[in-house]
Amino acid sequence: MSEPARGGAEPVRIPDHDLDDLVSTVTQLVTASRKQNETLARLTDEEPSLNDGAVGEAECVGAETSPSAAAQAAPVTSAEAPTSSFILALDGTAYTEELAALTNWVDELLLPVYGREVTTSRPWCQQWLEHPEAVARLHALWLAWQQLTDIEAGLTGPSTWHRDHLDPTLLQLRTSDGPFGACTTNATRPNHRLLASPQSAGA
Structure with missing residues (x-):
């Protein structure tokens, strides 16, 4: 060792x-x-430099x-990217296309099913597209319908749409002091008139 x-x-x-x-x-x-x-x-x-337009790996x-x-x-x-899907946030072509789609839904589904008779206590206006409040409320109602009638909304989705969206919207639109208050109150006598807003009334 x-x-x-x-x-x-x-x-x-x-x-x-x-x-x-x-x-x-x-x-x-x-x-x-x-x-x-x-x-x-x-x-x-x-x-690549900032001035180089080539796109590479x-x-x-x-x-x-x-x-x-x-x-x-x-x-x-x-x-x-659009900032909102609400119709009042759109303009130009986007607004025109959205309004056309909304009109189809109102004419083909909403009115035939939920329109009810026109009376003095439940007015309606065939020219509702010229009433900004009506366009806004009906579009919001349509957006909610798209979401809550989708299968992902579950079985209670349609019931929720009726309770939380349809009934309040129709109550606001078709009340005698609503946006159609000066429009048709009798189905045989069509009428259309835009009510003055507080700003235009005071001008």
């Missing part, structure tokens, strides 16, 4: 087969690290990983 070396502990001796495994592991780690550095350098070199990667790129893209998306 050999004596310990002076001034310190005996040097560690690693068997040859363990040493070979260690060298192999270190070599693999160095190779993997070199590949990562090369990939990072390639991505950095290929990243590097730009896609940058869009996913760069907060600044996401921040620049967000305002464009939010500006193009």
Whole structure:
């Protein structure tokens, strides 16, 4: 048995087969690290400038990983997206198309099923599209109908629509002091007149 070396502990001796495994592991780690550095350098070199209009793989990667790129893209998306599905928030072609779809629903479903007779206590106006309040209330009613008659609304969806949306809407529209108060009160004598709003009445 050999004596310990002076001034310190005996040097560690690693068997040859363990040493070979260690060298192999270190070599693999160095190779993997070199590949990562090369990939990072390639991505950095290929990243397009702000003035470059080309869209490539590097730009896609940058869009996913760069907060600044996401921040620049967000305002464009939010500006193009509609802010509301309510008809009063629409204008131009969007308003015209939504009003046409609403008219079909009112004429083909709402009035045939829920219209009831026109009386002095329950007026109606065939030109309801010219009454802004009627358009707003009927559109809100239609939006609720689309949601609550969908299968995902469950079995109580239609009942909820009748109770929470249909009945209050008709009560507001067809009351004698509602928006149709100066319109048709007798089915044989059609009439249409827009009531003055407080602002226009005081002008």
